[in-house]
Amino acid sequence: MAVNSTVRPAARLSESTLRDMYWTMLLARRLDERAWALHRQGRIAFHISGIGQEAAQVAAAFAINRGVDFVAPYYRDLALLLALGMPTTDFMLSLFGKHDISSGGRQMPFHWSFKHLNVVSGSAVVTTQVPQAAGLAFAVKYRQQTGMVDPQDTTQPRLALTCLGEGSTSQGEWHEAMNWAGVHKLPMICFVQNNMYAISEKPHQQMAVANVADRASAYGVAGAVVDGNDVLAVYDAMVEAVERAYNGDGATLLEAKMYRLTPHSSDDDDRTYRSREEIELWKARDGIPRFRQHLIDVGVLTEAEAGDYDARARAETDRAQQEADAAPMPAPEEALGDLYAKGELD
Amino acid sequence: MAVNSTVRPAARLSESTLRDMYWTMLLARRLDERAWALHRQGRIAFHISGIGQEAAQVAAAFAINRGVDFVAPYYRDLALLLALGMPTTDFMLSLFGKHDISSGGRQMPFHWSFKHLNVVSGSAVVTTQVPQAAGLAFAVKYRQQTGMVDPQDTTQPRLALTCLGEGSTSQGEWHEAMNWAGVHKLPMICFVQNNMYAISEKPHQQMAVANVADRASAYGVAGAVVDGNDVLAVYDAMVEAVERAYNGDGATLLEAKMYRLTPHSSDDDDRTYRSREEIELWKARDGIPRFRQHLIDVGVLTEAEAGDYDARARAETDRAQQEADAAPMPAPEEALGDLYAKGELD
Amino acid sequence: MPEITLIEALRQAMDEELARDPRVFVVGEDVGPRGGVFRATQGLYEKYGANRLVDSPLAELSIVAVGIGAAVADLRPICEIQFADFIYPAFNQIVNEGSRMYYRSNGAWCVPMVIRVPYGGGIGGGLYHSQSIEAYFSHVPGLKIVVPSTPYDAKGLLKSAVRDPNPVMVLEPKKGYRAIKGEIPDGEFTVPIGPARIAREGRDVSVFAYGMMAYYAAQAAETVAQEGIDAEVIDLRTLLPLDQDAILNSVKKTGKALIVHEDMQTMGYGAEVAAVIATDGFEYLDGPVRRLTGPDVPGVPYSHPMQEFFMPNPEKIADAIRDLAEY
Amino acid sequence: MPEITLIEALRQAMDEELARDPRVFVVGEDVGPRGGVFRATQGLYEKYGANRLVDSPLAELSIVAVGIGAAVADLRPICEIQFADFIYPAFNQIVNEGSRMYYRSNGAWCVPMVIRVPYGGGIGGGLYHSQSIEAYFSHVPGLKIVVPSTPYDAKGLLKSAVRDPNPVMVLEPKKGYRAIKGEIPDGEFTVPIGPARIAREGRDVSVFAYGMMAYYAAQAAETVAQEGIDAEVIDLRTLLPLDQDAILNSVKKTGKALIVHEDMQTMGYGAEVAAVIATDGFEYLDGPVRRLTGPDVPGVPYSHPMQEFFMPNPEKIADAIRDLAEY
Ligand SMILES: Cc1ncc(C[n+]2csc(CCOP(=O)(O)OP(=O)(O)O)c2C)c(N)n1
């Protein structure tokens, strides 16, 4: 996948980009499903899924300058990370607790960190990445304002994108981050993936407003709500936010509505708090088959090609799993690691 | 001062209540000025002032069921506390670090606590009282909803009033408190005393919106802005908020605009960050002479009576100071105090 | 007497206290219909309803702060923090507020609240689902901290915590939730907050531990007993205030002290135990005070081999006892 | 060499680092035109402007979190927390985030940030303007903590902190801001993070202290010297990582250890120092390890007599040295 920096509306996306987007969503879905299977087989200890959120994530990634702009993701962002350039094998390594790039096996899977892609390491503690993303965006602006970089230089990060769930906006951390973004007019995009649940709790137990994005006005930032299962709609909304950031016009709170199609994690039993019917209803709105059909309808993809993609995604998943499977486990003493960075930084 | 529970608009306030309100504002001003004088004389170590905020505070207090409803105040609330029934001597004792009711001399002055008035002890850490006030309001509602008390019972607390400065709303604590108030529709009033400064910082350095109350909509609570120097306007706005709380219609974010007429505290030098002209401008809008004139205009007070009030306030201040002066200092070992409450609570 | 798990004991304690006192309520993330992510409140929502089992917004600071306000208003909140690792947003409210309320108001206000916190590693939780937090909170005068390691203590201490007029943190060794089983009597009972428990009497070496490590220490003591080493195991059980007498009495007998915790060593809880011994038990000592703890790294790694490297276990404890016995 | 105050030394360090590296900036409440409530940044706003001296919203969590993000993005933030008592809202970001970034990313990301924190009592600040916080933060692997007690160390350590690739907390004994004066050389210098400083050599008793208490301990040592007691004073200076060798070397010489801090005793920093001695210095000891500290109450009371009761001072330290010397 080529790293692009194209800020253009969905209507002007090239066919190959559209296919890339579809491929990434599909691959994420297959990898994610495989993780569930591996967990059922007792081969991995834990899985937390992004199934149902791939369309929105891929759209978000494709709208920024991938690999250059800062990203502070959250645990469900598998599709986003694939779109940014995470190797599939690395994902599989992390599932097995092996030497992945993100943490060398120290962190649970889904705690992404890719320095070469400007994806900053996160924790499991929800929302902590959001004020840090304000700091990343602050650094972007600081460099521009103090003349250290040219604001037009596309080899430099020009914004910080951060993701979180709707429930996580209840944290004080989120308020402080959004407030910084507003007061300091930061090039930040807060991308809320509202999947209707925070483990068992529903949005009305988190907030007394209909949309997280309704809170944008409280911070003096732009806000928008978009259908998270409509990849091109999310993409267009993101492009607006990206242009705002690049142009120095401040932050955006973008909320994509979607649905968590799986239990919260492999430890969860969602039968205690939601009906099977509700899930089926949302399955029918799944963004992946929807985009597939759209691409076929507009002639970007044929049925045969789509079938091909399916086969390739499965093959790529197999390959990644096998490669990761063959890799050794970390040595016990690696727990000690390096506690402190050494020397003076230049 | 009799404890009242009258929820009535300002237009229907009795003459004696109006005079009570004026008296309380005036007394607060005199005590506060005396504290500055004592500090200049090196007789007390520290002072933090409510000068310029008395009108709003007195209005707020008079609108609730004083001594019964819960109050979680902040450090500038001298006038509010007097209106609630704090003895003047006790204030003076606290200035001298003697055995005051609030803390027995353990806390700095202005860390009010009066169990018999349902005024809950606070810290100097800004904003912490606000989510606690949500807890107080939660308890009010819990008792009503579980049938432990009758919602009409005026001998029971029916709301929680909490105060803070505009700068303190930048804390994550505030977001979480307001969010609880919204989600759980709590009988809480968050009274923001926007005095245009947080030490040296101006409101636009705290938030990218014009008013704190603009944020009410983000929490699904009612919001209003009022002129803090207009005691009757604040009173009416508070009455609305109180009725909302008493009727089970949820929380209010009420913001009173005013001006901190003194430096932040006796440790501050405000010449580093604001002009003398600006202060003079605001002095002209001071709520106390304005209310005095109003009462004279409407015939509630004569010039002579007003002069009398001045003399009485000075005398009361003298008396309180002398009484506090004569009291002994705490013994050193009282530092040990009681670390834990003993026994089982009933 | 029926044998139950640690978590069932905690559930029973809450059930009984909810039934006993209408002021008791539980507040936290997913404590309602979901019954808690560890199922500590399973069935309680159905029994006591939404007023008493309160699903909170995802915000630990306010779970605790609302608890403080409600306790001040004479309710009896049981606040659940989903994992110990997520308690820090509430640090300010616990340290600056709840724990100081009584002292700062000169005894006028008290805060009868409970904070339940599943903690500890060895469960594949990595850096952020494995933490021990007792070190931070045992430096907070005004707070009490208990750590049960048996179902009996779990039920009895939690019930005492609910009835205590002070804020009490209940640290629950989550690896033991289902692994630790034990008998409890049928009727009502409580376990007092304060006294440590002699889990095993012995004359050669004193082992001080709590939570999962107390459970392991007892196993290790049985192992070394077969080799002729008679270890005394003290389950500290209440970390704040610390039962100094229990520690000193034991060291007086054995002359040797080993402290075990899974938390990192530097400024871990073992430091205070060692300091107490070095000051007031100095004359009893026949050897150095030893600590067997997790290493000084920022957390328990996820990958299994690294996790096992981090965690103390019965074998490592037995080795440390042998070592010290030989001194 | 000119004699300057502790706070002037800190101001100079920031001034020089701001001039040296355009990535260095200061962020905090009132650090701009106001120059900080203690005046640590006085004149810097005029010199470096609003981009480099950033008045933040009144929100410590985000002061630190924005600092972390900026440091990750290769800037060099100096975050000012107005009073130590107000740092807890940032506890989560410091403990779970900044200090773990390097370890959790397997060395990919580092966090070259400084957190400056005025701390300590004896200044009429009461429960919420007097706190010591080192105990909480010295249990955070990945963080470094320094506490200067001389202008030389203040300037040298702060400059080292700015250049260090790790998060460094600089605890500033605010009672000494203007009270402590000392000489510093004219040109550029730094003081390494890590080694303790022998403030006074002696053979009879080792006194371990830091910050204001190191300053007082040196005074106390002079007092007892006149009585023939030769106390060694070790200014620990870096609390994390702890210079264990310096401690053990001193105890080896004197056989007696007194630890002094103003913070509360239980699980205070002295616990770790005592534990290190009880473990690795056991064979050197000629007497119990003693701690002279603030009492276990929730904070320093405001009222003057109670404050004085709480705070250690040169007289109390001298008494404690005499006591231990007699053992
Ligand atoms: C501070 C904190 N508290 C609690 C948790 C436990 N937890 C993990 S995910 C989650 C729900 C998050 O919901 P939401 O923000 O909507 O994101 P989603 O998982 O739905 O994508 C909770 C409570 C946590 N990780 N961090």
Ligand SMILES: Cc1ncc(C[n+]2csc(CCOP(=O)(O)OP(=O)(O)O)c2C)c(N)n1
């Ligand atoms: C958490 C915290 N941070 C910093 C401070 C120091 N401080 C005390 S008052 C104040 C400004 C408060 O401003 P505002 O909320 O507007 O209230 P005002 O003083 O203007 O009434 C600051 C920064 C504090 N007390 N608590």
Ligand SMILES: [Mg+2]
């Ligand atoms: Mg969600």
Ligand SMILES: [Mg+2]
């Ligand atoms: Mg203000």
